[in-house]
Amino acid sequence: xLSAPAFIQQIRQHQKIIHKVCHLYADSPEDREDLFQEILxxxxxxxxxxxxxxxxxxxxxxxxxxxxxxxxxxxxxxPRRTDLDPELHxxxxxxxxxxxxxxxxxxxxxxxxxxxxxVMLYLDDYDYTTIGQMMGITPNYVAVKMSRIKQQxxxxxxxx
Amino acid sequence: MELDDFKTLYQARFAQLPGKSDxxxxxxxxxxxxxxxxxxxxxxxxxxxxxxxxxxxxAVVLLTGTSTTLRWLGGFGLLICLVQVVSxxxxxxxxxxxxxxxxGSVKAHLTEIxxxxxxxxxxxYRYTLISLPISFVFGGLIxxxxxxxxxxxxxxxxxxxxWQLGLLLLAAAGLMLGMVYFLKWYIHRLYGRxxxxxxxxxxxxxxxxxx
Numbered sequence: 001x002l003s004a005p006a007f008i009q010q011i012r013q014h015q016k017i018i019h020k021v022c023h024l025y026a027d028s029p030e031d032r033e034d035l036f037q038e039i040l041x042x043x044x045x046x047x048x049x050x051x052x053x054x055x056x057x058x059x060x061x062x063x064x065x066x067x068x069x070x071x072x073x074x075x076x077x078x079p080r081r082t083d084l085d086p087e088l089h090x091x092x093x094x095x096x097x098x099x100x101x102x103x104x105x106x107x108x109x110x111x112x113x114x115x116x117x118x119v120m121l122y123l124d125d126y127d128y129t130t131i132g133q134m135m136g137i138t139p140n141y142v143a144v145k146m147s148r149i150k151q152q153x154x155x156x157x158x159x160x
Numbered sequence: 161m162e163l164d165d166f167k168t169l170y171q172a173r174f175a176q177l178p179g180k181s182d183x184x185x186x187x188x189x190x191x192x193x194x195x196x197x198x199x200x201x202x203x204x205x206x207x208x209x210x211x212x213x214x215x216x217x218x219a220v221v222l223l224t225g226t227s228t229t230l231r232w233l234g235g236f237g238l239l240i241c242l243v244q245v246v247s248x249x250x251x252x253x254x255x256x257x258x259x260x261x262x263x264g265s266v267k268a269h270l271t272e273i274x275x276x277x278x279x280x281x282x283x284x285y286r287y288t289l290i291s292l293p294i295s296f297v298f299g300g301l302i303x304x305x306x307x308x309x310x311x312x313x314x315x316x317x318x319x320x321x322x323w324q325l326g327l328l329l330l331a332a333a334g335l336m337l338g339m340v341y342f343l344k345w346y347i348h349r350l351y352g353r354x355x356x357x358x359x360x361x362x363x364x365x366x367x368x369x370x371x
Contacts, residue, residue, distance in 0.1 A: 016175070016179070036180075038193060038194065040188050041189065045261040059263065062262075062263060062266075063263055069270065070195070072196040101169045101170075112361070113357075119163070122163070134266065135365060136264075137365055137367060
């Protein structure tokens with residue numbers, strides 16, 4: 001378990017993880033803020049069970065994904081797919097790489113919740129064994145799913 | 161663009177994102193959480209509150225009512241409310257004890273949440289479906305047979321014709337059916353869509369063996 005100041009310090013250091021999860025799982029800035037808060041509160045509640053020898057980033061990633069996937073959206077806010085967050089994505093129209101990046105980001109955003117989590121962990125360089133442990137599936141199944149997702153994203157880009 | 165080419169750009173974008181300060185994070189920690197399980201706990205507390213308020217009203221009916229039938233109905237209603245307070249209070253405690261922070265695998269976490277939601281929805285449905293007819297039928301029957309001069313009973317003719325009896329049974333069946341459909345709709349509105357979403361995610365995590 002971490003003390004309150006040590007916990008805050010660790011969260012500040014690793015908050016990019018929470019931001020990444022919030023940007024992919026919540027559409028509006030209000031939803032992102034709510035989800036950020038929910039992840040933070042869940043991490044704080046789970047803090048007594050945190051073992052110092054474990055990697056804080058992996059532990060936080062696990063809590064962030066669990067919270068985002070099981071997040072109960074406020075009823076007043078209908079799910080909607082907004083465009084890319086201008087804070088993160090300012091595609092230069094003249095640059096084809098930027099446009100492709102934006103298209104792929106949108107395609108990832110349209111994946112289902114579980115596939116989105118797999119892609120996020122893959123993009124953060126987790127190996128299939130660790131991804132499998134975090135998701136509760138075998139490394140082989142992670143490989144199968146990743147292969148399907150890559151195919152799906154390729155198709156989505158072709159039709160974009 | 162392949163996913164591996166995307167990776168570099170993706171990491172670079174998030175590296176530029178302005179972060180929250182220690183004060184922002186501390187302020188967020190002071191706020192209330194709204195997870196699905198906490199929402200169930202909130203609903204349980206709300207149901208307990210309503211049951212207590214209703215019990216008070218029914219106690220007044222029981223003590224001051226002039227109609228024997230209404231007093232019996234009030235008495236059974238009061239009993240049902242007290243059972244609800246005790247049983248929902250017990251469920252609340254069980255839920256608080258079982259509530260684990262989401263630090264396990266995604267599959268384990270989703271399975272636990274889906275189980276809790278399913279259990280609560282089932283309990284709420286069964287309890288309401290059983291308790292309401294019991295209080296109406298028993299309270300009504302005992303009250304009506306206990307006092308023939310009761311003004312509430314005198315509204316019902318002593319010797320009903322076949323069509324009157326049929327109409328009464330039809331009205332009772334309609335009331336029951338209406339209640340069942342309303343309950344189903346209400347529970348689905350509260351948790352049905354959410355449960356479907358959780359089950360869809362769990363299906364995605366269930367490995368289908370290759371043939």
